[in-house]
Amino acid sequence: MGRRLAHAVHADWLTHKCQVLHITHRKSPVKSPYNIHGHQLEEVEAAKNIYQCPKEIKVLCYNTLVRPIMEYGGIIWGPSTAHNINRLEMVQRRAARFIMGDYHTTSSVTTMMEQLGWRTLQERRAQAKAVMMFRIVNQLVDIPHTYLTPARVSVRGHSQRFTVPHTRTTTYRHSFFPDSIRIWNALPQDAISCNTLESFKASLQPLHLR
Structure with missing residues (x-):
């Protein structure tokens, strides 16, 4: 009984926390309903920023949305000059600061990356x-x-x-x-x-x- 109740609470939490945001260039997009555990999700025109999200969610967003773009075809087209290598690394270092919520000039970004278990992109x-x-x-x-x-x-x-x-x-x-x-x-x-x-x-x- 306890497991069923926990499952129902989790499903209710997902239904209220998850929303559908359509991103398209079409003037008349074809919209389809999305459901979780039999509950249709609400469609919205805008989504909240992830600034207030837990660290784990920020890491997931970075690994899903940002890093794949920087690493696409990296073994073939990876930068070789110090300037371009550093430009890519700065993206990840800024992400580390954002995820850790630490923008102090005296803080070590290298230490933040070690805490996150991140290696350099190079x-x-x-x-x-x-x-x-x-x-x-x-x-x-x-x-x-x-x-x-x-x-x-x-x-x-x-x-x-x-x-x-x-x-x-x-x-x-x-x-x-x-x-x-x-x-x-x-x-x-x-x-x-x-x-x-x-x-x-x-x-x-x-x-x-x-």
């Missing part, structure tokens, strides 16, 4: 490149691994190193294969030896690639 792009390399090497993605040339035998590094393509321009140097191969070659042997993608991702967590 580090996240490097890890994404390492993951894509693992997919290519292990034929988990439709990119021929024949594009990769095994490096000469060396006492330094792990056993699956590849030759970094010769580059004459900065643009090519920071493109996917030259940059990703450098990241891959610098990984420890235990990461390279992982049998699954999940275990490989886990092995990257304690590492700092950039």
